[in-house]
Amino acid sequence: KQEVTQIPAALSVPEGENLVLNCSFTDSAIYNLQWFRQDPGKGLTSLLLIQSSQREQTSGRLNASLDKSSGRSTLYIAASQPGDSATYLCAVTSANQAGTALIFGKGTTLSVSS
């Protein structure tokens, strides 16, 4: 059964710092990996999607890498801003009894202070 783990659970940094969020998954047979942002009490915003054949994706100040063989992904946030404060969720698309499904980690809650 696929399990997704995110480290750290929480992170506090001053504005301007570069930071890395980590995600690991137990079954390397994935279709893709996604990073999401969730603000308190809100739904999900998709940040980056990496297909299983890709190594990384970039969007603005965000860069996500994928090492499928080792079951790891990192989300790099450059020059962090207070507006980046949110919970960041990592999820992988894996096969399940119904076809495929997204399996989520518990998230990393980021706080960026000004």
Added chain:
Amino acid sequence: GAVVSQHPSWVICKSGTSVKIECRSLDFQATTMFWYRQFPKQSLMLMATSNEGSKATYEQGVEKDKFLINHASLTLSTLTVTSAHPEDSSFYICSARFGSGGETQYFGPGTRLLVL
């Protein structure tokens, strides 16, 4: 990008009542829809996968008689929480996808349920 809506966004009900939550894909046909539940400070837990025109597939530990899922069309899926109890209070999020493999899932904004 593709848009998925949920209705209602908030619902407060008395214990024992049933609550229906709608999930709609507004600008694409969703062959598959997913229902997730999220407790405070926890991650999203997949409850069930729903393919249009067929019965939903429930994850282990999810009571299918309590959480009724109907996916009657390619743009609408409903989740009915039957005889809701306070422990059912949670944030329910749906997602929709066109296709059956690794295509992108698009998420709704979520529905917060509070059972008194």
